[in-house]
Amino acid sequence: xxxxxxLRRDQRVPRRHRLSRQERRRLREGYLFIxxxxxxxxxxxxxxxxxxLYYSFTSYNVLQAPKFIGLANYRELFNDPEFVHSxxxxxxxxxxxxxxxxxxxxxxxxxxxxPGRTMRFYRTIFYIPSVIPVVAGxxxxxxxxxxxxxGVVNYILMSAGLIKSPMLFFSSPNTAFWSLLILVFWGxxxxxxxxxxxxxxxxxxxxxxxxxxxxxxxxxxFASVIVPLITPTIFFNLVLGMIGALQTFATNFVLGGDSGxxxxxxxxxxxxxxxQAFGNFxxxxxxxxxxxxxxxxxxxxxxxxxxxxxxxxxxxxxx
Amino acid sequence: MTVAVGGVAGARTDVRNAVGRKMVMSLGARRxxxxxxxxxxxxxxxxxxxxxxxxxxxxxxxxxxxxxxxPLTWWPKxxxxxxxxxxxxxxxxxxxxxxxxxxxxAATIGAVASAAVCAYGFGRLQFWGRDFWxxxxxxxxxxxxxxxxxxxxxxxxxxxxxxxxxxxxxxAWFGGGPFNIFLIRQFMRTIPMELEEAARVDGASTFRxxxxxxxxxxxxxxxxxxxxQAFGSWGDLLGPLVYLTPEHSWTYTEGLYEFGATTTQNYxxxxxxxxxxxxxxxxxxxxxxxxxRLIEGVNINSGIx
Numbered sequence: 001x002x003x004x005x006x007l008r009r010d011q012r013v014p015r016r017h018r019l020s021r022q023e024r025r026r027l028r029e030g031y032l033f034i035x036x037x038x039x040x041x042x043x044x045x046x047x048x049x050x051x052x053l054y055y056s057f058t059s060y061n062v063l064q065a066p067k068f069i070g071l072a073n074y075r076e077l078f079n080d081p082e083f084v085h086s087x088x089x090x091x092x093x094x095x096x097x098x099x100x101x102x103x104x105x106x107x108x109x110x111x112x113x114x115p116g117r118t119m120r121f122y123r124t125i126f127y128i129p130s131v132i133p134v135v136a137g138x139x140x141x142x143x144x145x146x147x148x149x150x151g152v153v154n155y156i157l158m159s160a161g162l163i164k165s166p167m168l169f170f171s172s173p174n175t176a177f178w179s180l181l182i183l184v185f186w187g188x189x190x191x192x193x194x195x196x197x198x199x200x201x202x203x204x205x206x207x208x209x210x211x212x213x214x215x216x217x218x219x220x221x222f223a224s225v226i227v228p229l230i231t232p233t234i235f236f237n238l239v240l241g242m243i244g245a246l247q248t249f250a251t252n253f254v255l256g257g258d259s260g261x262x263x264x265x266x267x268x269x270x271x272x273x274x275x276q277a278f279g280n281f282x283x284x285x286x287x288x289x290x291x292x293x294x295x296x297x298x299x300x301x302x303x304x305x306x307x308x309x310x311x312x313x314x315x316x317x318x319x
Numbered sequence: 320m321t322v323a324v325g326g327v328a329g330a331r332t333d334v335r336n337a338v339g340r341k342m343v344m345s346l347g348a349r350r351x352x353x354x355x356x357x358x359x360x361x362x363x364x365x366x367x368x369x370x371x372x373x374x375x376x377x378x379x380x381x382x383x384x385x386x387x388x389x390p391l392t393w394w395p396k397x398x399x400x401x402x403x404x405x406x407x408x409x410x411x412x413x414x415x416x417x418x419x420x421x422x423x424x425a426a427t428i429g430a431v432a433s434a435a436v437c438a439y440g441f442g443r444l445q446f447w448g449r450d451f452w453x454x455x456x457x458x459x460x461x462x463x464x465x466x467x468x469x470x471x472x473x474x475x476x477x478x479x480x481x482x483x484x485x486x487x488x489x490x491a492w493f494g495g496g497p498f499n500i501f502l503i504r505q506f507m508r509t510i511p512m513e514l515e516e517a518a519r520v521d522g523a524s525t526f527r528x529x530x531x532x533x534x535x536x537x538x539x540x541x542x543x544x545x546x547x548q549a550f551g552s553w554g555d556l557l558g559p560l561v562y563l564t565p566e567h568s569w570t571y572t573e574g575l576y577e578f579g580a581t582t583t584q585n586y587x588x589x590x591x592x593x594x595x596x597x598x599x600x601x602x603x604x605x606x607x608x609x610x611x612r613l614i615e616g617v618n619i620n621s622g623i624x
Contacts, residue, residue, distance in 0.1 A: 026444065026445060029446070030447075031440075033440030033444060033525075034441060036492065037497075040490070040493025040494045041459070043493065051473075055470065111360060111361055114357075118358075122361050125368055126365070128369075128603070129371070131602055131603070132602065133572065133602060134556070135554060135556055135572050135575055135579075135598065136554075136572075136575065140371055140592065141371065143592060144374055150389070152391060186368065243460075247464065250554075277469050283473070287470075290463065290465045290468075293463050
């Protein structure tokens with residue numbers, strides 16, 4: 001106890017004040033402990049960020065030294081139909097997959113929000129797909145959603161008489177995107193369900209009971225009591241989910257290779273960048289695309305944070 | 320509980336009966352109806368979520384001919400256990416497995432050890448600049464990996480680490496990523512200070528306190544951090560794809576990808592599925608061993624606000 005008080009007073013000492021021996025020791029020890037991550041920040045984050053920003057203003061094919069070309073890469077990017085297309089479908093993907101898996105996760109969580117062992121059993125079932133490695137899971141779904149009559153999903157739909165000829169799924173640019181969503185929902189709904197469950201369980205019981213006494217129905221109770229209380233969770237998941245979705249790589253790479261086949265329908269930004277960097281060895285061009293992506297993520301995140309003041313409600317009004 | 324009338328239609332019949340009876344239902348009956356409805360929907364959904372697992376086992380055990388004959392095989396006549404080893408004669412999967420195991424082990428040890436040390440610094444020590452650096456570390460969560468990926472690749476190439484396992488191991492030793500540091504620090508905050516103070520009064524050094532008092536208590540959350548790193552290293556595709564070019568240097572995940580990409584002919588689907596199944600099994604075993612801790616871990620994480 002005593003030392004806790006002492007520590008706090010120490011922190012209030014103005015910085016210009018000569019450091020006592022104890023303070024110096026603390027400083028040394030503190031930075032020693034966090035030195036791995038500080039070194040990591042320099043070696044793996046800030047150094048490379050600086051380099052990549054520099055490359056983005058150069059023409060660089062790895063074999064010859066980078067040549068400074070100013071903003072040419074950026075200008076070219078915005079006139080490159082491939083990039084504009086990648087960019088567009090990646091944004092559409094983030095805007096559909098994130099809310100989609102949040103809603104599915106929420107619906108499952110609402111069904112599961114009861115104590116008991118059976119519920120824990122179901123919870124495990126829905127969560128398992130979230131721990132399946134992406135490459136293995138995607139290949140499995142690629143087989144199940146095969147565009148031939150040997151794909152099991154086609155087989156079931158045809159046997160049930162719902163379709164006459166096999167659906168093309170990942171073999172057609174018209175359906176590839178929506179087929180991707182199917183496997184993404186399968187793989188991510190469970191993770192969002194867990195977070196929803198934690199949020200739902202944090203809603204005070206007495207508030208629920210009070211609303212029941214006031215005669216609020218299930219829907220009303222959900223919209224007016226539960227949703228406002230779990231807005232921090234919605235917010236948090238929206239931000240992290242969006243950042244993750246904009247960076248999707250492995251799923252699309254397994255399904256459509258480095259061209260995002262069929263016909264670029266799975267050519268998300270990271271696939272585009274990969275192709276430019278490790279297919280065409282246009283490191284400068286690829287770096288510029290990466291920075292555009294970074295800028296978009298920053299702007300979107302700030303936007304969500306900005307608007308959050310209006311719709312995120314923290315119990316007790318703090319923060 | 321109402322008993323399902325039979326087959327798939329059970330749940331639906333259940334609902335229809337229940338709706339018919341609703342008007343005269345007592346409160347207890349109504350609650351039972353709600354429970355039945357809830358379980359009906361949940362069971363149906365679990366079938367959808369679990370079907371792929373049944374299908375991968377089913378396909379992995381078929382003969383190549385069975386996998387492309389109609390009607391589809393719902394369970395192979397003679398389960399082909401040989402499919403598990405058959406792909407090994409087509410690509411060096413043994414070596415790939417070894418590489419993956421080395422990477423997972425080395426990266427996980429490094430990530431957990433360094434994340435624990437850093438988390439202790441951020442969570443328990445008092446020093447000038449601590450909170451600032453912690454914020455900086457957290458902010459890097461927003462940085463897309465692709466931004467730093469290209470320069471890091473070029474550096475790795477320049478120091479001659481291409482086609483070695485180093486690029487997939489060494490970066491993990493620098494704090495194990497902001498998420499793991501955050502996770503461990505968050506857990507540390509639930510541990511009472513008195514524990515360490517007693518040791519300090521006895522004259523133990525800071526490192527000693529960390530190692531002998533803190534580390535043992537952190538065990539549950541360290542397992543969670545280990546899981547995240549191991550899961551990430553095991554399933555990583557982009558890293559191996561870029562750093563490991565010749566076939567003999569690949570990781571298992573990379574081999575699985577290449578096998579699927581180069582052998583699109585239908586007759587090898589059972590092999591591909593058996594390889595994919597093997598990729599899932601260690602993860603599933605780890606998940607079921609750590610399940611309760613992992614789910615708690617996710618909850619800690621959602622507590623960020």
